[in-house]
Amino acid sequence: MRDLCIVGGGVAGLAAAIFTARAGLDTLVVDGGESILARNASLENYPGFPDGVDARQYLQLTREQARNAGAEFELGRVTRAEPVTEAALEEGFVLETEGGEPLEARRVIAASWPNSDYLEPLDVGRMQRGNKHFVSVDEGGRTAVDGVYAAGRIADEPHQTVVAAGHGAKVALAVVYDSEVPFYQDWIVPEGYFTGRDRDVPPGCAEIDAEERRERDEKARARLLEAFADPLDEEPTMHPSVERD
Incomplete structure (x- = not known):
């Protein structure tokens, strides 16, 4: 289940x-x-x-x-x-x-x-x-x-x-x-945001250091550049009630 x-x-x-x-x-x-x-x-x-x-x-x-x-x-x-x-x-x-x-x-x-x-x-x-x-x-x-x-x-x-x-x-x-x-909350924060205040990182949150932040940013930018490099061939779907020749 x-x-x-x-x-x-x-x-x-x-x-x-x-x-x-x-x-x-x-x-x-x-x-x-x-x-x-x-x-x-x-x-x-x-x-x-x-x-x-x-x-x-x-x-x-x-x-x-x-x-x-x-x-x-x-x-x-x-x-x-x-x-x-x-x-x-x-x-x-x-x-x-x-x-x-x-x-x-x-x-x-x-x-x-x-x-x-x-x-x-x-x-x-x-x-x-x-x-x-x-x-x-x-x-x-x-x-x-x-x-x-x-x-x-x-x-x-x-x-x-x-x-x-x-x-x-x-x-x-x-x-x-x-x-x-x-x-607690879905939140990715810089290293030390919670632990630097002597707090545990709450459930659902994560702290990442500067190196990992840069790696995630580079991966995200590369994926978007790839996705938008060329236009999609897919056309919009017409409303089913519209008659087409």
Whole structure:
């Protein structure tokens, strides 16, 4: 049984996976195959990219970051989620997928596009608006069912990449805090930041010396230079309702 299963490999799900995996939770992302962001012609309002960034390149790099953090991925679509034992939610949940083996996890983050029919057996508290069913959550993304969370658009967050990323991270931290993993904050600091004040380095934090900081910086710059050396061949995905010749 996994510590966490994240349903949805878009921005919210990927951001959540980065934080939970880095915190030490055994994290599986069930990716339905395409993020809505892939329809974006040019992502131009995400902080840190003054002239914008190719949305598909951004998604590729974010998936790579989640994998580097330790998250694993499975391609598929979740069709049903229910408790392993009806009377004991702490025993976790089982997720049915199209054509795949059932998946079990102690906690679940729903981070998919707002078609939440697969959550209906859990009675998490859904709101219908048009043809979409959003999930009611508290400030940490917790639903009415202990152990089940929702992040991003399915949690009725605004339809913007930076919001989805931020909400995914916020919900991930709620999952970490609700788990038994010792955690203070995901923070990499200079050597001596804590120990120089006679403090232990808190769980989730790390101190690195100047040499390691330079090595990490060089690795990061080299990876980005490689990623952006040439444009991607991938084209934006058109909305399925648009007729094409």
